[in-house]
Amino acid sequence: MPTGVHELFIDGVEDAIRSQLKAIRKGSDKAALFAQKVRPARSTEIYFPVDGASLTKKSKHEPDASFWHTDARYPGVIIEVAYSQKKKRLSRLAEDYLLDSNASVQVVVGLDIEYGKKGSRKATMSVWRTQVVSTANGDELRVVQEVADEAFRDDDGNPTDYEGLQLRLKDFAYEELALNEIGDEDLKVGISTRQLCEYLGAAETMVNRSESLGEHSVGPGIKKRKRSETPPEEINSNDEASKFRSRNGCLTCRARRVKCDETRPLCKACGKKNRPCQWKEPYTKFKDYRPDGPTSSRSAAGGTDNETDTKEDMMDVDGIDGVAGIDKRDEAVRANSSSEKGFSRNTAPKSRKNCRTDGASEDQKEATADAAYQRCVALLIEQLSEDAVSHDETLLCAVVVLRFYEQLNTLSSTGSDDEQHLTGYSAIIRSSRGNRYVDPSAPTFREAVFWVYVRQCLYNATINQQPPDIDFSLQLHPTPGEMRDAHPLARLRLETAWANQMTWNLACVVNFCFDGREPQNEKAHKMRRWQELWDLVQTWMHERPDTFNAVFEGLASGQGSFPRILFTADWHTVSFGFYHFAHIMLLRYKPGPKFAIRNVENLSDTDHQILSHARAICGASNSSPETVPLAITVCHTIFIWGPLVCNSGERDQVVQILSNFEKHHVWPTTWIINALKAEWGIPTSSNSPT
Structure with a gap:
């Protein structure tokens, strides 16, 4: 046949x-x-x-x-x-x-x-x-x-x-x-x-009609010329092997031991046989960057002496002049692309200036980073005009990185953050969801990105005290309690699901607390909803695996007042922080009569409960300073409980946690420290931690 x-x-x-x-x-x-x-x-x-x-x-x-x-x-x-x-x-x-x-x-x-x-x-x-x-x-x-x-x-x-x-x-x-x-x-x-x-x-x-079907007609006088083949005597063993295998070819051709022309997304061999053309997932190669090494332009770019030169067209950026070739064509974008509304060519975060500058070499690094950022945004805008943009996982990955860069480069003195990439991030994720369900175990890259987005939303929502830009009509499926799997990695999948379940619980709590659209005559409904969320958080604590328990809990050591709490995994630590923050939010925004202005010198019973949860978060963060997500949790939750801290020793410890975070992980916290000190009535400083 x-x-x-x-x-x-x-x-x-x-x-x-x-x-x-x-x-x-x-x-x-x-x-x-x-x-x-x-x-x-x-x-x-x-x-x-x-x-x-x-x-x-x-x-x-x-x-x-x-x-x-x-x-x-x-x-x-x-x-x-x-x-x-x-x-x-x-x-x-x-x-x-x-x-x-x-x-x-x-x-x-x-x-x-x-x-x-x-x-x-x-x-x-x-x-x-x-x-x-x-x-x-x-x-x-x-x-x-x-x-x-x-x-x-x-x-x-x-x-x-x-x-x-x-x-x-x-x-x-x-x-x-x-x-x-x-x-x-x-x-x-x-x-x-x-x-x-x-x-x-x-x-x-x-x-049957193949012989009578139409085809392109080459004009008279046009000669066809194919590339000359390598003479047989010049073919070495490596060339011979490449006839049957290709290092960068599709997985289908490599498995069948046939030569692949490496055409993406469908190579010629697979297209001819109508086979599925499968490719390796794209990966990123990170070059070795050593901040304490030489300050030459090569080491500043992250290269090493024994490393081969990278492709010059990787980003087309070499210092400030690297973006000079971007012409006005890049400004043209589709007016009907909702995703692009979150981006503009002027969204580059302003570089943070502090006392840690290293002269010309530091300025050169910042200029190179800004140029790379601008070039990346230009390429991003081009991609956003494509119809299939909402299903491009590489694009989602780029936006995740750009949003992180945007957060790191927030002005440390003011905390100014335009959330440009977070907005575009939201548009892409919303348009790419094909159903109303999200898997908390994050089995795919797209779902993993979704959970990163939720955590980033919580940061800005708490600081600005506004509802997070999350589609709460989504449902978690399957829930962690429904997961039954004999796969060797089932335990890790289950723990991921429980951790993300707590993230979702917290997002729902934050949305409830900051959503001001509740009608005034719906007080009873709001109280019922508050109780549902309280029970939801308690249920998570009772049903989560025992592996989420702390392996050590002890009193503060030395002059500190925060407890020492240790966990076996980072996601246990972060979930612990989210659990206590959910309590803080529900206690702080419990429906009922309250004074608009509080007297922080005379704390209420609720205020003391809030501080006990805050001490747990600070204690876990102080015990595991390498767990960056929990330190980020301290940074944004402090806008809820920070003004309640009256003890001078605890105030000093909070400031030290924030200072160390910026010093060791470059996360901007000076502006948070200044805002706290203003609340406490303490003179502020504009200098970043050294």
């Missing part, structure tokens, strides 16, 4: 199934969530263990089409188009798929189009599944042919009265996984005989 008919027919069948899965994904039930995890994988290689052989020996198969659940090792549905010799061994092939996968493959579909058989256009279908059969020697897992050579097209090419291909949604994953995720909410996925005939007929017509 010509490859064209085979591939075009498979494409039609696969597209029909994919379209039905897309329709199911639009719902909000369990079936929709399940369908969102099912993806077509066409001829992706499958490796099965060989019975009786070593663990390293595996059999390899490449089906014509397959559908995989993201949490399954093997595809649930496999489709093979049978022709010529393949028809005779399709039954054996189905046994291999079903039994070697231990019934993880749920169904194998065989489509026999009898291509080339003169005088007949008949096409048939066969379906195989597994069944446990009781015998005298015990239960046996066998393969049964559910549908045997059932015609879906007759000899004349017309569709038959047969019902066609009938699958169930649960077929797309192994039994336990399907039962756990959809239960009884099973749905039908089918292709009628009429549709099958249409796909097959269209494929045959396309191939």
Whole structure:
């Protein structure tokens, strides 16, 4: 059978199934969530263990089409188009798929189009599944042919009265996984005989008309010239190896040991065979930067003596002149691009000037950084005009880095932060969400970025005492309590989910406290909501894994008054801080009558409770100064509890925590210290920590 008919027919069948899965994904039930995890994988290689052989020996198969659940090792549905010799061994092939996968493959579909058989256009279908059969020697897992050579097209090419291909949604994953995720909410996925005939007929017509189809006409007198090939005598061993493998080629070609032309996103070899062209995830190479090393322009840029020169076009930045080549074309952006509204070419944070400058070399570093920043923003604006920008993970990564740079370069004396990239960040994330659910275990890069964004929102929301720019209509799914997984990394996945659950709880609390849109006549509703959030925070504390407990808690040492609290992992420490901050917010903004201005010299019982939670946060941060996220938590939560600190010793400790954070991690805190001292009635200083 010509490859064209085979591939075009498979494409039609696969597209029909994919379209039905897309329709199911639009719902909000369990079936929709399940369908969102099912993806077509066409001829992706499958490796099965060989019975009786070593663990390293595996059999390899490449089906014509397959559908995989993201949490399954093997595809649930496999489709093979049978022709010529393949028809005779399709039954054996189905046994291999079903039994070697231990019934993880749920169904194998065989489509026999009898291509080339003169005088007949008949096409048939066969379906195989597994069944446990009781015998005298015990239960046996066998393969049964559910549908045997059932015609879906007759000899004349017309569709038959047969019902066609009938699958169930649960077929797309192994039994336990399907039962756990959809239960009884099973749905039908089918292709009628009429549709099958249409796909097959269209494929045959396309191939038969190939000679009469249009093509580009080269003008008269134009000669075609191909590049000259390397003479055989000049080919060395490395060149010979490159014929079959490519270091930078796609993973599909490398696995098949064929040469790849490295064309992205679809290389020529994969496009010709209609295979999925898979590439390694992009990565960033960080050069060795040693601040205490030589101050030459090379070391200032982060290079080392034994490092090969990097590509000059990486950023096209070499000092201040590096951005001179950016012309006015970069200013043009789409007016209808909501994402771009958060960015402008003038968003470069002003460099922080303090007493730690090192003369010309320091100025040169700042100029180089600013130039790189401006060039990056220019490239970012170009990308934002693309239609697929909301699904570009590389772009999301760039915005994360730019937002972090924006925070580090906030003027330390004033704390001025325009939040330019945070705004654009929000627009991209909102436009890229295809459903109303977010996984707290962050299994994908996009979801990991979402949780970074939530934490960055909390920082600005607390300082400015405004609702965080987060879509609270999203739902966490699955919740940490629902996660049951035997994967070796399941424990890490579960802990990530519990940590992000606390992050989400805190975001909901902050939104409740700073959202002033609640009608005045809804006091009872607001109190109920407050109680729900209080219970939510308490439930997290009671149900979270024991690994989140501190491994050491002790009294303050020396002259300090903050307790010493140690944890085994950074995310435990950060979750501990978020838990106590949630209490601070709920205590501070509990609905009810209160005075607009408080007398901090006579603290109330609530104020003392707030300070006890604040001491816990400061104690954990002071005990683990290397845990930067918790130090950042201290920086923004202090705007809620800072004015309540009356003890001079505790005030000095708070200032020391902030000073050390800027000194060792370059996070701007001088302006926070000055704001605190102003609240305390203490003279301020504009100098940054040395």
